[in-house]
Amino acid sequence: MRGLSIGRIDTWRVFGAAPDRLLVAPTDLRIADPYVAQEIHAGRFPLAGEVLETEGGSPFVMAPPSRGFAEALHGFRWLRHLRAANTQDAFDNARMLTDNWIETSGGAAGAAWDPHVTAKRVLAWLSHSPTVLKRQDRGFYKRFVRSLVQQTRYLRRKAPLMRTGESRFRVHMALAMATLAMPASPAAIKAAARRLDQELTRQLLSDGGHASRNPQVAMTVLADLLPLRQTYLNLGHTPPKTLVSSVDRMFQTLRFFRHADGALALFNGCAAQPADRMLSVMRYDESGGEPLKHTPQMHYQRLAAGGTIILADTGCAPSGELSTTAHAGCLSFEMSSGSNRFIVNCGAPTFMRSRFGRLARATAAHSTLTVDDTSSAMVSTSRFLGPVIVGGPRTVEVQRRDEASGQQGFVARHDGFVRRFGLIHERSITLSANGNVISGRDRLAESERYKLAIEQKTPAAIRFHIHPKITLSRDHENRILLTAPGGEAWAFRCADIVADIEEDIFFADLAGPRLSGQIVVHFAIAQTSDISWTLTRLPSPH
Numbered sequence: 001m002r003g004l005s006i007g008r009i010d011t012w013r014v015f016g017a018a019p020d021r022l023l024v025a026p027t028d029l030r031i032a033d034p035y036v037a038q039e040i041h042a043g044r045f046p047l048a049g050e051v052l053e054t055e056g057g058s059p060f061v062m063a064p065p066s067r068g069f070a071e072a073l074h075g076f077r078w079l080r081h082l083r084a085a086n087t088q089d090a091f092d093n094a095r096m097l098t099d100n101w102i103e104t105s106g107g108a109a110g111a112a113w114d115p116h117v118t119a120k121r122v123l124a125w126l127s128h129s130p131t132v133l134k135r136q137d138r139g140f141y142k143r144f145v146r147s148l149v150q151q152t153r154y155l156r157r158k159a160p161l162m163r164t165g166e167s168r169f170r171v172h173m174a175l176a177m178a179t180l181a182m183p184a185s186p187a188a189i190k191a192a193a194r195r196l197d198q199e200l201t202r203q204l205l206s207d208g209g210h211a212s213r214n215p216q217v218a219m220t221v222l223a224d225l226l227p228l229r230q231t232y233l234n235l236g237h238t239p240p241k242t243l244v245s246s247v248d249r250m251f252q253t254l255r256f257f258r259h260a261d262g263a264l265a266l267f268n269g270c271a272a273q274p275a276d277r278m279l280s281v282m283r284y285d286e287s288g289g290e291p292l293k294h295t296p297q298m299h300y301q302r303l304a305a306g307g308t309i310i311l312a313d314t315g316c317a318p319s320g321e322l323s324t325t326a327h328a329g330c331l332s333f334e335m336s337s338g339s340n341r342f343i344v345n346c347g348a349p350t351f352m353r354s355r356f357g358r359l360a361r362a363t364a365a366h367s368t369l370t371v372d373d374t375s376s377a378m379v380s381t382s383r384f385l386g387p388v389i390v391g392g393p394r395t396v397e398v399q400r401r402d403e404a405s406g407q408q409g410f411v412a413r414h415d416g417f418v419r420r421f422g423l424i425h426e427r428s429i430t431l432s433a434n435g436n437v438i439s440g441r442d443r444l445a446e447s448e449r450y451k452l453a454i455e456q457k458t459p460a461a462i463r464f465h466i467h468p469k470i471t472l473s474r475d476h477e478n479r480i481l482l483t484a485p486g487g488e489a490w491a492f493r494c495a496d497i498v499a500d501i502e503e504d505i506f507f508a509d510l511a512g513p514r515l516s517g518q519i520v521v522h523f524a525i526a527q528t529s530d531i532s533w534t535l536t537r538l539p540s541p542h
Contacts (some may be wrong), residue, residue, distance in 0.1 A: 001432075002115040005375070007141040011386070012344060015121075017403065019231050019472075020049035021182075021183065022126070022129050022133075022145070022181055022182060023179070023180065023181055023182065023207055023235070023399060024126075024127060024180060024181050024184065024231055024234070025128070025129045026126060026127050026177060026180075026181065026227040026228065026230070026231050026234065027227045028077075028080050028124070028127040028128065028227070028282045029223045029226060029276065029278060029281060030080055030223060030228065030280065031276045031277055031280055032080040032081050032083065032084030033081050033084065033252070034081065034084045034085040034086075035081075035249055036078060037081045037082045037085035037087075037089075037090045038061050038085070038092070038350060039051075040078065040081070040082065040097075041089050041090070041092055041093055043055055043056055043057075043497070045059050045228055047069050047072035047078060047351065048066065048068040048069040048071070048072040048074055048351050049068070049351030049352065049512055050063065050065040050066060050082045050351070050498060051512075052065060052069065052073075053457040054068075055140060056120060058100050058104055058114075059073055059470075060073070060074070060101050060104045060105050061102060061104055062296055064111075066351075066352070066354065067111065067354060068351055068352070069163050069355065070110070070111035070112075071111050071114070071116075071117050071289050072341070073178075074101070074112040074117050074121060074156035075121055075124065076098075076101075076120070076124040076125060076128075076163060077120060077124050077133060078119045079094055079124050079125075079127075079128040079132065079501045080097075080124075080127075080128060080164075082094045082128075082131055082270075083128050083130070086525055090131070091131055091134045091135070092503050093101075093141065094128070094131045094132045095132055095133075095135075095136055095357065095394065096537075098132050098144065099140060099143065100142055100146045102144070102193050103498075109348075112409050113154070114160070114397070115154075115155060115158045115162055115167060115168075116166075116167035116170055116171065117209055118151050118155055118169045118174075119155060119167070119170045119172075119173070119174035119379075120156060120161055120170065120174075121149065121151065121157065121448075122152060122174040122177070122178060122403045123149050123170075123173070123174050123177060123224060124263075125144070125148060126148070126178070126181045126350070127227070129144075130503070132144065134172050137191065138249050142214050145182070145362055146386070148178070148182065148445035150176045152161060152174070152175060155174060155175055156175060158171065158215065158532045159171050159175065159195070161173060161380075163324075164202060164211070164252040164322060164499065165203070165212065165213075165321060165322060165324070166203075166210065166212065166217050166220065166221065166390065168203075168222060169199055169203055170221070170224065172192075172195055172196045172383060173196060173221075173228055173423055174208060174213055174224075175192050175195070175196075175281075176192040176195075176196045176228060176240075177228050177231065178195060180228075180231050181231070181325050182239065182509045184313075190238070191238055193232075193237075193238065193239060193240045194240070195242045196243075197240035197241050197242055197243070197414075200240060200243065200246045200317070201242060201243045202261065203248070204242075204246050204249070204294075204295070205294070205297035205298060206249070206297055207249065207252070207253065207295045207296050207297045208246075208249030208250045208251070208252045208253035208295075208300055209253045209295055209297060209298035209421065211315075211318055211322050212268065212269065212318055212322045212323070212325060213267070213298050213315060213317070213318055213326060213327065214267070214268045214269040214271065214325060214326070215253065215254075215264045215265055215268070215270050216264055216269065216270040216271065217377075218251075218253045218254050218275065219254060219277075219278060219281055220251040221250065221266065221275075222247065222250050222254075222281050222284075223280075224249060224251075224253070225246070226247065226281070227244070228473065229243055229244065229247060230337075237470070244252065248286075248287045250396070251282075251284075251287050251483040252283070252287065252289070252291075252292065253295070253298070253374065254278075254282065254285075255285070255289075255290075255291045256291040256292050256295060256300070256302055256311075257270075257300075257311060257487075258278075258375070259309055259311075259334070259341050260307065260308075260309055260336040260337060260338055260339055260340070261275075261336060261339050261340060261341055262275055262278055262279070263275070263278070263496075264278070264332065265334045265345075266310040266345040266347030266348070266508050267311075267327065267329060267332070267334075268313070268317075268325065268326045268327050268329065268344065269315050269325030269326060269327065269348045270347060270348060270508070270509040271347055271348040271349065271350045271507075272347065272350045272509055272510045273510050274510060279298075281412040287512070291304070293400070293402070294314075294398075294400065294410075295406075298315065298399070299314050299315025299316070299396065300312065300313055300314060300315065301314050301398070301400070301410045302404055302433065303408040303409065303410075303429070303431040304356050304408075304435075305406060305408060305431055305433055305435035306432075306433075306434045306435020306436060307337055307338055307435055308335065308336070308431060308436075308438070309334050309335070309336045309339045309434035309538070310334070310429060310431055310438065311333060311334050312331065312332070312333035312334075312410070312412070312429065313329050313330055313331065313332050313333070313366075314330075314331065314396055314410065314412040314458060315330070315396055315404065315439035316330070316392060316393050316394065316395070316414075317330075317377055317389040317392045317393070318395055319388075320388060321386070321388065323388045323389035324386055324387050324388055325348070325366070326360075326378075326389045327345075327348075327360070327361045327366065328361060328362060328366070328375040328376050328377035328389065328392060328416075329345055329363065329365075329366035329368060329369070329415055330363075330376050330377070330392070330393050330414045330425075331368045331396075331412055331414055331425060331477065332345055332366035332367045332368035333367055333368070333425045333429060334367065334430075335438065337364060337435070337490070337537065338483040338484070338486070338488050339486070340467070340469065340470065340485075340486070340488060341467045341469075341470075342464065342466065342467060342470055342482050342484070343367050343465065343482075343535075344362070344364070344367065344449045344465050344466070344467050344508075345365065345366045345367055346465055346504070346506055346507045347358055347360065347366035347503065347506065347507050347508025347509060348360050348361075348508060349507040349508070349512070349513060350414050350507075350509070350510055351385060351512055352512065352513070356507055356513055357387075358379055358387070358465075359507075360507045361379055362375045363375035363376050363377070363401045364461075364463065365465070365507070366463070366465070367464050368427070368462070368463065368464050368515055369425050369427070369442050369444075369460060369462045369463075370445070370460065370461050370463070370498075371420075371421050371425075371458070371460050371462070372421070372422060372454075372458050372459055372460070373459075373461075374417070374421075376392060376393060376414065376416030376417060376425070377390070377391060377392025377393065377416055378390050378391050378392070391419070392404035392416055393415055393416035394413040395414070396412060396414045397412065397413050397414075397416075397521050398410055398411070398412040399411050399412075401428075401430065404434030405433055407430060407431065407432055407433050408430070408431045409429055409430030409431060409439075410428065410429060411426065411427075411428040411485075412426070412427055413425060413427070413430075413445075415426075415447070417444075418447045418449070418450045419450065419451065419453070420451045420456055421453050421458070422446060422447050422450040422451050422452040422454070423444045423445065423446065423447065423452070423454070423525070424444070424445045424446075424447055425442070425443075425444060426441075426442070426443045426444075426445060427440070427442050427443075428440065428441045433536070436536065436537040437534065437535070437536050437537070438534065438535040438536075439503070439532075439533075439534050440528075440532070440533045440534070440535075441530070441531065441532045441533075442531045442533075443529060443530045443531070444460065444525055444529040445529070449499075454525050454526065455526070456524070456526045457524055457526070458524065458525050458526065459523070459524055459525070460522075460523055460529075461516055461520055461521065461523075462497070462521040462524050462526050462533075463519070464492070464510075464515070464518060464519040464520075465504055465506070466482060466504065466514040466516055466517045466518055466519065467506070467516065468482065468506050468514050468515070469485055469507075470483065470484055470517075470539050471483045472517045472529070474501070475491070477492040478498060479492060480493075480499055480501060480519055481495045481538075482535075487504075487540065488537075488540070489533070489537075489538040490535050490537050490538065491536045492533065492535050493533065493534050493536075494521050494531065494532070494533040495527070495533065495540050497521055497522075497528075497531065497532070498521055499520065500519070500520045500521075500522065501517060501518075501520075502517070502519075502520050503515065503517065503518075504516045504517050504518035521533065
């Protein structure tokens with residue numbers, strides 16, 4: 001933490017105090033890349049998977065390539081790259097671009113003043129104030145702090161009007177950090193802590209997951225919550241009542257959703273994350289312990305044995321505003337072994353969400369069953385409601401089947417296809433004690449409450465989306481082989497039906513959507529409604 005002395009500004013007040021200096025510069029846990037600083041110095045901004053060539057002009061007055069790019073640009077998290085470069089050019093660019101934003105965007109509308117973008121910018125400016133203010137004149141100091149005051153005032157007005165979700169969470173974190181980083185009265189510090197505590201209680205489930213059921217939220221929130229916790233402790237202030245316990249529970253959630261390669265399972269809006277970003281957060285995990293077998297409030301299952309990990313979604317989508325990024329992936333699962341992910345969901349696009357986001361949320365983009373190419377839940381097209389989940393499963397029943405022999409499994413069923421087709425989807429998955437055999441069964445049963453509404457040719461399909469690094473082929477027994485780069489291989493077999501190998505698209509890649517493969521079991525429900533399948537680890541060729 002570094003203190004920065006700034007000239008007194010009597011005409012601007014925040015939280016009842018005159019901010020004549022910044023007290024601390026909280027740590028930014030996100031990984032920095034000095035190469036990005038070189039690109040920015042050359043007038044190129046590589047953000048959100050796209051590049052804007054400024055040719056010496058201001059990036060803030062140019063038309064952005066996409067909404068995601070605009071949010072990344074105005075969020076200022078790229079300041080960490082300039083700080084990592086640690087050169088005079090980087091310091092000059094940080095000051096010049098920040099001052100340029102104040103001049104061009106301080107009163108502008110659009111992405112720059114979306115509350116969640118403003119919150120990111122406030123946290124970034126506070127964290128990287130040593131870089132922005134290095135060897136700068138008193139006039140710039142005043143403009144910088146004046147803008148921070150304006151932005152925090154704006155967030156205080158907007159926070160009560162925001163929908164419940166990660167964005168509102170981040171706004172309250174930014175406001176709490178602002179009371180610590182700029183002089184504020186004890187009452188103001190306590191008030192901001194109390195409001196953040198209320199948000200933690202409202203949005204964080206008792207098992208450590210976020211109410212959106214998105215595994216990624218725990219990681220992104222922790223990246224800001226950990227520095228906030230440390231700032232409270234360093235300055236001797238009382239943190240929000242539930243902050244310390246909330247952090248421990250979120251680490252528990254991250255351990256639950258991590259695959260063998262360290263990546264998070266791709267459920268309900270989770271996108272690709274760089275491995276070093278996850279490690280930068282996980283190194284602060286002091287709670288330890290083995291992952292839970294299931295998350296009681298988030299409603300996911302975990303099976304693990306012999307280096308094999310299976311994670312499955314066995315819950316309903318969250319309701320209302322919390323479902324704006326949720327997916328129709330009920331009873332989908334992912335599987336990893338060793339250092340490889342084999343079966344995945346297609347995941348949320350890291351970039352280009354406006355183009356692929358809705359497609360990625362469909363049931364067909366998940367490793368589960370679809371009826372007549374219909375999703376088990378739909379995404380609203382109402383401009384008033386927003387892209388919330390509607391008409392999805394109302395009831396999901398789950399029974400764990402863990403045996404003394406070490407075999408683990410579960411049986412789950414959901415009613416997402418009941419209202420349209422009169423069908424219940426039931427899935428069971430069992431993992432052998434040594435982790436070498438996965439046995440699965442998918443069954444469509446008639447509902448007792450709704451009339452069966454299928455025709456003779458009504459189709460169904462069970463999809464197993466394969467990670468792009470895995471190669472698919474057939475052997476002489478007509479099994480489908482899943483082979484990882486290091487040689488580890490699994491064999492897929494479906495009883496009575498020959499599964500197909502089809503092309504696929506994997507959305508959750510850091511480089512953008514990429515081609516992959518999928519295993520698909522096609523069948524007509526009137527002819528068969530009970531499908532059994534197995535995945536077996538093959539002996540090592542070495």
